[in-house]
Every structure is written in C-alpha cells, then in structure tokens.
Amino acid sequence: MAHTPPTASAADAPIHTRHGACNLCEAICGLTFQVQGEGPQARIISVKGNEADPLSRGHICPKAVALKDLHEDPDRLRQPVKRVVEKGAQGDVTRWQPITWDEAFDAVVEGLVQVRERHGSHAVGVYQGNPNVHNWGNITHGHLFFSQLKTRARFSATSADQLPHHVVAHWLYGHQLALPIPDIDHTQYMLVLGANPLASNGSLMTVPDVRTRFKALKARGGKLVVVDPRRTETAAIADEHLAIDPGSDAAWLLSLVHTLFDEDLTQAGALDPLLDQVRAVREAVAPFSPEATAAVTGIDAATTRRIARELAAAPGAVAYGRMGVSTQAHGVVCQWAIQVINLLTGNVDREGGALLTSPALNLIQMKLMGPGHFDAWRSRVRGAPEFGGELPVSVLAEEMLTPGRGQIRALVTAAGNPVLSTPNGGQLDRALSQLDFMVSIDFYVNETTRHADIILPPTCFVEHDHYDLLFLHLAVHNVARYSEAIVERAPGALHDWEIYSELARRYARRAWALERGGVKARLSGMLTRGIVGRLAPHRLLAIGLKRSGAARAGLTLARLRAHPEGIDLGPLKPSLGARLQARGKRIGLLPAGIRRELPLLVEAFTGAQADAAIAHTAGTLKLIGRRDVRSNNSWMHNSERLVSGKPRCTLWMHPDDAARHAVADGQTVTLASRTGRVQVPVQVTPDIRAGVVSLPHGWGHGRDGVQMQVAQAHAGVSINDLTDDRLTDRISANAAFSAVPVWIEAS
Numbered sequence: 001m002a003h004t005p006p007t008a009s010a011a012d013a014p015i016h017t018r019h020g021a022c023n024l025c026e027a028i029c030g031l032t033f034q035v036q037g038e039g040p041q042a043r044i045i046s047v048k049g050n051e052a053d054p055l056s057r058g059h060i061c062p063k064a065v066a067l068k069d070l071h072e073d074p075d076r077l078r079q080p081v082k083r084v085v086e087k088g089a090q091g092d093v094t095r096w097q098p099i100t101w102d103e104a105f106d107a108v109v110e111g112l113v114q115v116r117e118r119h120g121s122h123a124v125g126v127y128q129g130n131p132n133v134h135n136w137g138n139i140t141h142g143h144l145f146f147s148q149l150k151t152r153a154r155f156s157a158t159s160a161d162q163l164p165h166h167v168v169a170h171w172l173y174g175h176q177l178a179l180p181i182p183d184i185d186h187t188q189y190m191l192v193l194g195a196n197p198l199a200s201n202g203s204l205m206t207v208p209d210v211r212t213r214f215k216a217l218k219a220r221g222g223k224l225v226v227v228d229p230r231r232t233e234t235a236a237i238a239d240e241h242l243a244i245d246p247g248s249d250a251a252w253l254l255s256l257v258h259t260l261f262d263e264d265l266t267q268a269g270a271l272d273p274l275l276d277q278v279r280a281v282r283e284a285v286a287p288f289s290p291e292a293t294a295a296v297t298g299i300d301a302a303t304t305r306r307i308a309r310e311l312a313a314a315p316g317a318v319a320y321g322r323m324g325v326s327t328q329a330h331g332v333v334c335q336w337a338i339q340v341i342n343l344l345t346g347n348v349d350r351e352g353g354a355l356l357t358s359p360a361l362n363l364i365q366m367k368l369m370g371p372g373h374f375d376a377w378r379s380r381v382r383g384a385p386e387f388g389g390e391l392p393v394s395v396l397a398e399e400m401l402t403p404g405r406g407q408i409r410a411l412v413t414a415a416g417n418p419v420l421s422t423p424n425g426g427q428l429d430r431a432l433s434q435l436d437f438m439v440s441i442d443f444y445v446n447e448t449t450r451h452a453d454i455i456l457p458p459t460c461f462v463e464h465d466h467y468d469l470l471f472l473h474l475a476v477h478n479v480a481r482y483s484e485a486i487v488e489r490a491p492g493a494l495h496d497w498e499i500y501s502e503l504a505r506r507y508a509r510r511a512w513a514l515e516r517g518g519v520k521a522r523l524s525g526m527l528t529r530g531i532v533g534r535l536a537p538h539r540l541l542a543i544g545l546k547r548s549g550a551a552r553a554g555l556t557l558a559r560l561r562a563h564p565e566g567i568d569l570g571p572l573k574p575s576l577g578a579r580l581q582a583r584g585k586r587i588g589l590l591p592a593g594i595r596r597e598l599p600l601l602v603e604a605f606t607g608a609q610a611d612a613a614i615a616h617t618a619g620t621l622k623l624i625g626r627r628d629v630r631s632n633n634s635w636m637h638n639s640e641r642l643v644s645g646k647p648r649c650t651l652w653m654h655p656d657d658a659a660r661h662a663v664a665d666g667q668t669v670t671l672a673s674r675t676g677r678v679q680v681p682v683q684v685t686p687d688i689r690a691g692v693v694s695l696p697h698g699w700g701h702g703r704d705g706v707q708m709q710v711a712q713a714h715a716g717v718s719i720n721d722l723t724d725d726r727l728t729d730r731i732s733a734n735a736a737f738s739a740v741p742v743w744i745e746a747s
C-alpha cells in the first residue's frame with residue numbers, strides 16, 4: 001500500500017499505515033508504521049515487522065522501534081550549530097550556537113578552502129562513517145562534494161571493518177563489490193567464522209530473520225559450525241562450536257586448504273575451467289598442515305581434517321567469515337582462504353554455496369562503482385596502502401599529529417563517530433582537538449562531533465525516502481524495494497543529499513581557482529554537479545532503472561512505489577562465471593600479495609616462533625569485541641528502551657582467568673593496554689575461551705561535552721581506548737581489533 005493521503009494532525013487525528021524499511025543494520029527489514037496525524041507534527045505510534053516483505057517476512061528487532069525514538073529525540077540537532085568557546089571564571093565554556101543554513105554552508109566552505117589554500121588539498125581529511133552506506137542520499141550525492149576536495153586523505157569505517165573482503169574480491173573476481181553471498185536458504189553446510197548473526201543480523205550477508213533460516217538449515221538435515229573464541233548466541237544454536245584462539249584463524253583456514261589438497265578433496269565444479277594457479281596454492285599451503293598449526297589455533301588436527309572433509313562432501317556448503325576474521329592481523333589472508341575453500345570445493349557460484357546477487361540496480365554492471373585499486377599510493381607517515389582511493393583509518397590520527405607537508409589540519413566527518421569506533425580512539429580524540437577546522441554532518445553532538453566547528457544536521461531516517469542501493473547487492477534473496485518517507489520533515493530541515501548538493505555548489509564557486517584542469521573541465525564539472533545535484537535520489541533511481549533495463553522488465557519506480565513491501569526477484573542464481581567470462585576474465589587463485597605473504601607466516605603459524613609467541617603472551621589476555629542486538633555501533637544509546645536493564649558494557653572473563661587474577665563477578669577492574677586504560681565491571685562466564693576477554697564496542701559516552709543525555713547516563717567505556725592503531729592487518733592495514741594484548745592492573 002502506498003501513502004494514505006494527508007488529512008489532519010490533532011491528537012485524535014486519524015491513524016495511517018505506512019510501509020518502510022529499517023536502515024539501521026544490514027538486515028534492512030521491512031517495517032509497517034502506524035502514524036497519527038499529518039505533516040511534521042505527525043507521530044509514529046507503532047513500528048512492526050512487515051509480514052508481506054519477501055526478504056524479511058515480518059522479522060524485526062528491538063532497534064526498529066527506536067527509529068521512533070530517534071525521530072523524537074530532544075537531543076537530536078534540528079538546525080546547524082556553531083561551536084563557541086567562551087572564557088569563564090571556571091575556565092573555557094563551550095556553547096553551541098544555532099545558525100542559519102546559509103551561514104553554516106558559507107562557514108564550512110570558507111573553513112575548508114582556507115586550509116586548502118594554506119596547506120594544500122591533502123591537508124583536508126574526510127572520514128565517512130557506517131550510516132553513509134545505509135542512507136542512499138549520501139551515496140548518490142556525497143561524491144559531488146567530496147570529489148572536489150581533491151584530497152588523498154580519505155578515510156571511512158570500511159578500514160575498521162570489511163576492507164579485506166574488498167581487497168580479496170578485487171583480486172579474485174576483478175571487482176571490490178563482487179562478494180559471493182552465502183546461499184543460507186539452500187545450503188547443507190555452513191561454516192561461520194568470526195560472525196554472530198544472531199546478534200548482528202548478518203553482515204555482507206543481508207539476512208533478516210537469520211534464526212529461522214538457521215533452523216530451516218538444520219531441519220533439512222544441514223549442519224551449522226561456528227568458529228569463535230566466544231560461545232555466542234549463534235554458537236549456542238550451532239551443531240558444533242570451535243573456540244579458536246583469537247587471531248589464529250588464518251592458520252586454521254590455511255590448514256583447511258592444506259587438507260583439501262592433502263586428502264584429494266578438491267573439486268572446483270563449474271568454475272574449474274576459470275581457475276589458474278591451483279598448483280601454486282597447493283605448494284604455498286603445504287607447510288600449514290593441521291598438525292603443524294594446532295598449537296597456535298587450539299583446534300586439534302583431527303577436527304580440522306574432519307571439517308575439511310565435511311565441507312567437501314556436502315551437496316552445497318559455504319564458509320563465511322566476518323568481523324572477527326576481518327579485523328585481525330591476518331584479515332586479508334583469512335578472507336582469501338575462505339574464498340579459496342569455497343572455490344576449491346566447487347561452492348562459489350553454486351546454489352547452496354556462495355553466489356553473486358542480481359539487484360534491480362546493479363552498481364557493478366552499471367559501472368557506478370569502480371573495480372577498486374590497491375596500493376596505488378601510501379600514507380605519508382607510516383606508508384600504509386590505499387584501497388579504492390581511501391587510506392586505512394588506523395593512520396588517521398598520526399596523519400594529523402605528525403608535522404610536515406600533507407599534515408591533516410581540517411577534517412570533514414560524515415555520519416561517523418571515529419573517536420569511539422576506530423583503534424586508539426583516545427589518540428584520535430586528542431588529535432581532533434588540535435585541528436584548525438572541523439565540520440561534521442551528523443545530528444548529534446557526540447564523542448567526535450563535539451570537536452567540530454560547525455555541525456550540519458540532516459533529517460533522520462523516517463523523514464526521507466529510501467532505496468537500498470548497497471545492501472540489496474548483499475541480500476540472500478533478490479528483492480527490489482523503495483519506500484517513501486514515513487513522516488514529513490520539519491520546515492527548513494535538509495536531507496543529507498541536499499546538504500551535499502548545496503556544499504558541492506558553494507564549494508565549486510568558492511574554490512574555482514583552486515580546481516585542477518582547464519576551464520572546460522571545470523565548467524563540465526559544474527554542469528554535472530548542477531544537474532545531478534538538483535535531482536533527488538528517487539529521480540536518479542528512476543533513471544537508473546531505465547538505463548539498467550530493469551524498467552523494461554517491469555521494475556519501474558511507479559511499480560516500486562505501488563509495492564513498498566518490496567518485489568520478489570527470486571533466489572540467488574549462478575552468474576559469476578558468466579559475468580567473468582563475458583569480460584574475458586579468469587580467477588588467479590594466488591594473487592601476488594598472498595604469494596608474498598604466506599612464506600612469511602610459516603614460522604609464526606607452525607614453527608618455534610609460534611611457541612615463543614604463545615609463551616610471550618602468557619602474562620596478558622587477548623581482547624576481542626562483542627555485539628548486542630540492542631546496540632548499533634556507537635550511536636543508538638540515546639534511546640532509553642535500548643539501554644534499559646542491566647549494564648551491557650561489561651568485560652567477559654573465563655572463570656579460570658578470574659581465579660588467576662583474583663577477580664570476582666561484578667567487580668570493577670582496571671584493564672590496560674599499550675594505548676590506554678579503562679575501568680570496567682567484570683562478568684565471569686564460561687562462554688569465553690580462557691585467556692580471552694571481551695568488551696562490546698560503541699560505548700564510552702562519558703566524555704565531556706557529549707550532548708546525549710540518555711547515553712551519558714549509561715556511559716560505559718570505549719573498547720577503542722584500548723585497541724591499538726599500530727595493530728593492523730599485515731596486508732591492508734585494516735584495524736586489527738581481535739587479540740589486542742591487555743592486562744589487569746592492580747587497583
């Protein structure tokens with residue numbers, strides 16, 4: 001059903017039903033809202049799962065209802081603000097002064113242009129946070145502004161997350177977004193490493209209602225195996241749980257590949273004719289027998305060999321690894337090995353294995369997203385490689401703190417909270433306070449944006465329309481879904497895309513003389529920005545559907561509007577082989593970056609060094625993360641209903657470790673690392689591997705100047721005050737959040 005037409009907006013005003021989606025996490029559940037009244041005063045009175053949604057089938061989690069809280073949150077900024085510091089008797093007092101949009105845009109452009117004029121374009125940095133990929137207006141219009149900054153200092157949450165997936169997809173399949181998605185609804189065997197979809201609702205696997213899908217997998221005789229140092233919600237419902245030692249997954253995965261060769265289990269299936277360098281992989285993994293790596297992984301050789309056999313024998317099996325194996329020292333090797341396992345067992349591009357999706361608007365096929373490039377340049381201070389034009393966020397603070405040409409002196413943060421979400425956030429916090437100029441596009445004064453000179457607040461999710469440009473590429477079932485805004489925005493409020501459009505326009509005018517290229521190139525840039533900038537995302541969607549051929553097949557914007565619950569486009573089908581062949585491409589199984597890396601790991605994973613490393617870390621604990629279904633990274637803790645109940649920011653510790661450190665359940669300890677220390681209550685539980693402790697991320701709202709009252713009352717501490725910007729994936733420099741050495745300090 002489409003929007004019911006507006007009528008009145010009093011307290012006894014009629015109630016309307018509106019269908020939309022939830023954009024908080026990758027599950028993108030279909031929602032049904034009850035809205036009372038009309039116009040900006042309308043109130044959301046209920047949020048439920050939409051049973052008619054072909055993907056989410058009525059699923060919902062507690063966070064969806066908090067979309068209403070976000071809409072009503074008195075702490076949410078509704079007008080641009082400027083930070084004013086006044087000298088008071090007790091020291092400096094910071095005040096946020098409301099300003100007009102006109103003043104705000106001019107101040108932002110002026111602040112950025114001045115830094116660029118004085119220090120060069122790379123002195124202006126950009127950090128784009130996670131909601132950028134959940135809010136389509138940022139994807140359609142953000143680049144109009146950011147591309148003009150002509151800076152290499154581009155950063156995003158990608159390098160605190162899934163970067164290794166993109167590097168491997170780029171190497172193996174020729175495109176950063178060519179990510180085969182587990183066919184969870186048809187597989188007979190699923191090996192899950194470092195992911196907890198029961199809490200996260202899936203990632204790089206858009207899978208609403210994952211519990212029901214796992215149940216169905218088991219009901220049809222399939223098997224679920226979870227590899228995680230913690231007995232997670234997902235591990236608890238699995239057939240088998242292997243509590244691996246954090247950070248050692250690469251060794252274990254290499255042993256699985258080793259076993260596939262060693263026991264003659266490879267059968268590459270339909271993609272076999274496209275595979276190159278199979279023998280080279282066989283040779284490269286030869287040293288990593290399950291017997292040789294067992295000491296490092298904590299998984300005995302017989303189990304490893306059995307899992308390899310089970311994977312090879314199942315009629316449709318898939319290995320899937322996410323955060324826990326991405327954000328560690330060997331993230332790229334892990335993700336590479338996972339693809340190799342799926343390829344060598346014939347499970348890539350096979351029903352029940354891992355397949356590419358067929359979204360109505362395919363960013364790869366339409367060439368709207370580039371294939372990616374790796375190591376085309378490196379960061380100034382540490383020499384970390386770029387990927388796809390972005391540098392890893394682990395180097396952001398040092399690029400601000402280290403003097404010299406190219407030092408970052410101004411920053412734009414867009415829908416991100418890097419103080420709480422990036423490694424060694426405490427250092428970044430200090431670095432932000434030293435910038436010459438900072439602007440944040442965000443609706444909260446939070447741990448990061450409190451450093452901004454200007455904050456530009458966009459509308460919130462229920463106030464704008466939505467088409468999932470990205471996550472429909474990652475869904476376990478093909479659907480197309482467009483939904484209108486649920487409630488009308490307040491007068492004068494701007495959507496993210498409008499903010500970018502206006503910033504792009506004003507920046508181009510002011511920075512005309514700084515732009516590279518001749519007058520003609522600059523004019524054509526202005527023309528594109530002028531045209532695209534004025535087209536709302538839904539107009540671009542309509543054009544995209546026409547260009548992609550989807551409209552000809554009946555998928556017009558009008559039809560999508562008529563079906564806000566979504567249109568079922570069917571299960572995943574093999575297409576990767578055909579797409580590669582069409583481009584004359586083959587799959588080189590051993591990319592140069594991996595060929596160089598594996599020999600360097602032999603000692604650490606199998607030799608005397610492994611034993612030495614184990615002995616060396618004996619005095620410390622290994623820190624890992626944790627997600628809870630009621631949190632959403634760092635920014636939904638201002639909803640009372642999501643933070644009520646027992647505090648969740650606790651340190652999980654195994655009873656053996658608690659006994660060794662003489663720590664009781666509930667006791668507050670000081671946990672320290674190279675980068676910082678926090679005080680946190682301990683939760684003693686057998687559901688974590690001995691020697692490992694776990695803290696959730698996204699907490700730590702107690703910092704001065706944060707203006708989120710509910711979150712501050714449930715502050716918790718930030719795990720990223722302990723994680724380390726120097727601990728990164730050896731290949732991509734992605735943040736390594738897993739297995740950070742920490743210790744308990746005597747208090």
Ligand SMILES: Nc1nc2c(c(=O)[nH]1)N[C@H]1C(S)=C(S)[C@@H](COP(=O)(O)OP(=O)(O)OC[C@H]3O[C@@H](n4cnc5c(=O)[nH]c(N)nc54)[C@H](O)[C@@H]3O)O[C@H]1N2
Nearest residue numbers: 194195196200203246247322323324627628629631633738
């Ligand atoms: N409720 C909720 N849902 C979310 C989010 C949220 O914050 N809250 N965030 C969203 C985002 S942005 C993302 S990217 C996804 C992430 O989705 P997931 O990848 O499913 O995220 P996690 O729940 O963090 O799962 C990571 C798991 O890895 C384990 N782990 C840690 N270290 C290691 C290791 O060295 N080896 C192995 N094998 N396992 C390890 C942890 O114990 C944890 O269970 O979730 C999304 N969904």
Ligand SMILES: Nc1nc2c(c(=O)[nH]1)N[C@H]1C(S)=C(S)[C@@H](COP(=O)(O)OP(=O)(O)OC[C@H]3O[C@@H](n4cnc5c(=O)[nH]c(N)nc54)[C@H](O)[C@@H]3O)O[C@H]1N2
Nearest residue numbers: 129130131160161415416417418421441625633634635697
């Ligand atoms: N130790 C550790 N650290 C982690 C992780 C972990 O598992 N462990 N997980 C990592 C992962 S997977 C991720 S994705 C990152 C997330 O890292 P970030 O993206 O930096 O952090 P978020 O908490 O998602 O912050 C989102 C910000 O966007 C704002 N926002 C929300 N919606 C919108 C919108 O529509 N428009 C605008 N303009 N702003 C909006 C919010 O107010 C908030 O300030 O954190 C990473 N950090």
Ligand code: SF4
Nearest residue numbers: 022025028029061064
């Ligand atoms: S699982 Fe929850 S947060 Fe994620 S999309 Fe669905 S309702 Fe929203």
Ligand SMILES: [Mo]
Nearest residue numbers: 130157161162
């Ligand atoms: Mo993420």
